[in-house]
Amino acid sequence: MRASIYYARYWRLYAMLVLPVLYFVIFKYGPMYGVQIAFKDFNFFQGIHGSEWIGLEAFREVFNNQEFYKTLRNTLMLNGLDLVISFPAPIILAIMLYELNINWFKRISQTILYIPHFISWVIIGGIVMQVFGTQSGMINNVLNGLGLDSIPFLTDKNSWLATYLATGVWQSAGWGTILYLAALTGINRELFEAAEIDGANRFRRIWHVSIPGIRMTIVTLLIIQLGNMISIGFERPYVIGNLAVRDFSDVLSTFVYRIGIESGQYTIATVVGLFQAVIGLIFLLAANTIAKKLNGEGII
């Protein structure tokens, strides 16, 4: 088709794309242009464009900053612990749900287990205060009632780690079962029947049919999570953390917020953010390559 005829016929398709493309240019690519302030001595009066170039000076400053290493360590530590504790939870839960053969019970359980996923971190933070609080928190009330001492879940950094991880499991385990349940439903029923005829008990059926059936899903999600090792959401550590446990709760995202938005050191904060974004991208591309080798198809 000749271009003029083509566009006469299809120009509306391109017209529709104008606003969405403009959105991506301004609000997604605009900040990418702004990243240059990592290499500039940014000040408000001269703006992004007018500020003076300083090369890698800000990077040197960041890499000599002890707090940067602490937040980097905490990011890796919290993500690593999440991988060990929160990652297996939905797998186990999904297998248990799949084994249920009372349908109404299964449906009600799923409905309730998915709820925490839709609760905001601020609300979860409020709940955490009231459940884990030292003075009148629910768990410490129960402990005291049993004649035991209170545990400072929110103010001792090691106990706080447990609080942080437990909250993560509570929030994500139920929702996380969805993909595994979909994979389990996809397993050929005949495999289960064959196993039953061979005299395999329930545990053996889970071990030899269910788990191999969802192995690819597990591996793929594991690789995605490994690829996200250095990126961490802002809201969970910010809302659940506090000054007393900052040694553990201060991560890259909260660090960027604190030195950037709160203290106005925009250049330094941008450097930290850029470091995180670049390393994160490398991790993700590496994860994608691994997934391609294993699955034959990538995750991106």
Place this chain on the structure above:
Amino acid sequence: MTEKQANRLFDLTNVVLITLAVIVCIAPFIHIIAISLSSSRAIMSGEVTLLPIEVTWEAYKRVFTDASMLRSLGFTMYLTVITTILSMIMTILAAYPLAKSSLRWKSLIMFFIVITMFFSGGMIPEYLLVRDLGLINTTWSLVLPNLISPFFLIILITFFKGIPDSLEEAADVDGSSHFRTLFSIVLPLSAPVMATLSLFYAVNRWNGFQDTLMYITNPNLYPLQLKLYQIVSNAQASDLLRSEGVGMFEIMPEGLKAASVIFATVPILLVYPWLQRYFVNGTMVGAVKG
């Protein structure tokens, strides 16, 4: 033990364990409800676990008559509606052409969009952009920066591609334009996926907190999450001071905090039945990865 008995024992244990998981899931909510309905004396003496003691509606009366709380609720509703409508319009505008095989440079445009899922300028450049556009302390700072979710866009494109071309071609022969096809054929056919995406946009906006913390300093524009955070962070401060032996430093009674948490949770629980109808049937399975 016979095989039948072993099976029954397995099922029983499984039901018990899942029941425990379900209880762990809702116990915190029940505790908060109990706290919100109990007297201050009972809360402070640590008697309240899952049942309210010395029931009083005082906390709710105060939350529901607090002007700043109600204004915050009203503003959040307005914000959520505006965001959802604009996000859906923009997502549809992008998805419809990108689902068409007759669009040229399609993979280039997709690449341009997908990149933003994996690399972003980061918190500070985004903040400076919003500031330079003069959006700080406006509703728009909470609407525009996340207007289109590339993730939801991809879901919608996939859905539009699944609509048989023959249906649209029939309309085209009638001389109907792309806009007419969109409104009379494509949109009615995709009502369920539209409803799902709208709900997810709405829930994301309702629950969003980080951008409100960054862009809003005017108390008249505090969305519910930011308002609630201040109540919650006061709780943190008082817990900290107590543990360090500074003594009682009561900023806000516990019952009032609990009632505020419930106040912010109820709207989500109200839309939850509609949400779950869609994700259970698998529409959103692809969205879980993100």
